[in-house]
Amino acid sequence: MNNSLFSFGEDCGSNACLNWTHDTIRLYINGYLKAAEELTHKVIETSSDQDILVYPIVFLYRQYIELNLKNIIKESRIILSEGCGFPEHHKIWNLWCVSNGLMKKIINKIDKGIQEYITKEDTDCISKIIHDFANIDKESFTFRYPKDKNGHNNLDGIMYINLKNLHNNMKILAEKLGKFNSVIDLIRERE
Numbered sequence: 001m002n003n004s005l006f007s008f009g010e011d012c013g014s015n016a017c018l019n020w021t022h023d024t025i026r027l028y029i030n031g032y033l034k035a036a037e038e039l040t041h042k043v044i045e046t047s048s049d050q051d052i053l054v055y056p057i058v059f060l061y062r063q064y065i066e067l068n069l070k071n072i073i074k075e076s077r078i079i080l081s082e083g084c085g086f087p088e089h090h091k092i093w094n095l096w097c098v099s100n101g102l103m104k105k106i107i108n109k110i111d112k113g114i115q116e117y118i119t120k121e122d123t124d125c126i127s128k129i130i131h132d133f134a135n136i137d138k139e140s141f142t143f144r145y146p147k148d149k150n151g152h153n154n155l156d157g158i159m160y161i162n163l164k165n166l167h168n169n170m171k172i173l174a175e176k177l178g179k180f181n182s183v184i185d186l187i188r189e190r191e
Helices: 024-046 050-079 092-109 120-136 163-190
Strands: none
Touching: 024 050, 024 163, 050 092, 050 120, 050 163, 092 120, 092 163, 120 163
């Protein structure tokens, strides 16, 4: 491929390697999370640029959530022999409800002991964080565009977002969703 933007360069340390694993979705998931964390750390450490970096930071966290939930759905459906697809919409609350429902099926059909690892407290915490996120950004437009398709301001009524608080909640969410991924990985390894 001859492309002036997306090609190999002489500075090897700057070359990103693509297509080196069959499980690329995890690279996307981890990449969005890491990028959000790096930008948030920059804002917290320097107390600068928060008013412009808030948009990509929140979008990156949201994309992390969406892709993670879609992957949980896909992998759970494979385990349950229900196909391997996932919804193609961007509604993270709906994706969470499907993910949680599939994990409940896995617990009931495969191993009831999982509920000691993924507790009601875990799922309640995930529900709260995703619900709060979805209330502000239902379909992934709010932090990509200043206005919706009807010309209304996407963030009317919101004056502040504390990025440190957002970051702390995203760390909790990542840890809780990590439990879902760990269960899926363990079951898939046993297959």
